[in-house]
Amino acid sequence: DQQVKQNSPSLSVQEGRISILNCDYTNSMFDYFLWYKKYPAEGPTFLISISSIKDKNEDGRFTVFLNKSAKHLSLHIVPSQPGDSAVYFCAASAVYGGSQGNLIFGKGTKLSVKP
Amino acid sequence: KAGVTQTPRYLIKTRGQQVTLSCSPISGHRSVSWYQQTPGQGLQFLFEYFSETQRNKGNFPGRFSGRQFSNSRSEMNVSTLELGDSALYLCASSLAQNEQFFGPGTRLTVL
Numbered sequence: 001d002q003q004v005k006q007n008s009p010s011l012s013v014q015e016g017r018i019s020i021l022n023c024d025y026t027n028s029m030f031d032y033f034l035w036y037k038k039y040p041a042e043g044p045t046f047l048i049s050i051s052s053i054k055d056k057n058e059d060g061r062f063t064v065f066l067n068k069s070a071k072h073l074s075l076h077i078v079p080s081q082p083g084d085s086a087v088y089f090c091a092a093s094a095v096y097g098g099s100q101g102n103l104i105f106g107k108g109t110k111l112s113v114k115p
Numbered sequence: 116k117a118g119v120t121q122t123p124r125y126l127i128k129t130r131g132q133q134v135t136l137s138c139s140p141i142s143g144h145r146s147v148s149w150y151q152q153t154p155g156q157g158l159q160f161l162f163e164y165f166s167e168t169q170r171n172k173g174n175f176p177g178r179f180s181g182r183q184f185s186n187s188r189s190e191m192n193v194s195t196l197e198l199g200d201s202a203l204y205l206c207a208s209s210l211a212q213n214e215q216f217f218g219p220g221t222r223l224t225v226l
Contacts, residue, residue, distance in 0.1 A: 034214060043119070043205050043217030044158075086144065101148045102171045103161030103207075103215060108157065 003027045004092050006106035014114055019077040021109050023090030026071065030092040034103065035064060035075045037086045044089055048075070080113045087111070117142065119208050119218035127224045133194040136221045139207030142189050146170075147189040148215060149181060152203040161204075164189055193223075201225045 005024045013019045016100040021035075031052040036044035050057040050064045050073070057064050063076045077084055087110045128134050134142045140147050148171075149161040160173040164183035181191040187208075193200055201224050207215035 036217075041219075041222075043207075043219050044217060046214045049214055090127045091158075101146050101165065101209070101215075102173065103150075103158075104160070105146070105158040106152075 001026070002105045002106075003030075004090055004106040006064040006088075006090055006109050007106070008109050009073065010110045010112070012112045012114060013080050015082055019080045019084065019095075019110065019111055020077075021088050021090075023075075023106055024071060025073075026105075027092070027094070028071070029094040030104075032095045033064070033073050034091045034093075035062075035109050036089045036091060036105075037084075038089060038108070039086050043086050046075045051053075054055060066113045069115075075096055080111075082113050082115050085113045119206060119216055120216040121204075121206050121221050123221060124219065125222045125224075127226060128196050129226050130198060132196050133192060134196060134223060135190055135192045136223075137203055137204075138189045138191075138206030138208075138218060139225070140172055140189070140206075141216055144208035144210050144216075145187055146209045146215075147183055147187065148207045148209070149189070149191050150205045150207065151175075152205060154203075158205070161191065196225045198225050 002003040032051040038044045048062045068074045087108040090106040146165045148163040153160045163171040167183045170215045183189045203219045203220045207217045209215045
């Protein structure tokens, strides 16, 4: 059973517009969430994270929102750039449950930003 | 600061053989985690080592094992290789309970 779900396998947006990538989770023990970006033949690159005590975290063009009651998080990229085209993975861990080294990943969303 | 390095980058083996993959974490990072990425299953957690001790383990058969050395470098071993073990094996290191930083991976092909 998938504990972290990214229901959209792909997303296409126009350059300069907002990209919104969504992620749902089922395990209420998760208390730390991360987004990674991955290019083919490379390891995932860390983008941004959020602790469950927050509902928003920003870093430049990237903002992550967490809705604990809905067990939902989203990554907003504004403005989107062609270089953002990659596969984005949502990941979660139960840090205070002693599983901080174990990230549970969604299956990814392939973002295409068109010029 | 150098990133996570993994060797070798590519490996071809035949069924029944064994393989050892190596990972050098970012300097100062004491936690090393291993993941398997396949097209069908995505990224799946294998195990995590911290201070030479396995701290967490994923749902993989005993053919998959690992260890960590006193300098935090880690190795994973897969014995009696099966076709289904063909995957990208990723290693990640972290400082504490924070973000994990991934290496480029080792692409293993089992023929």
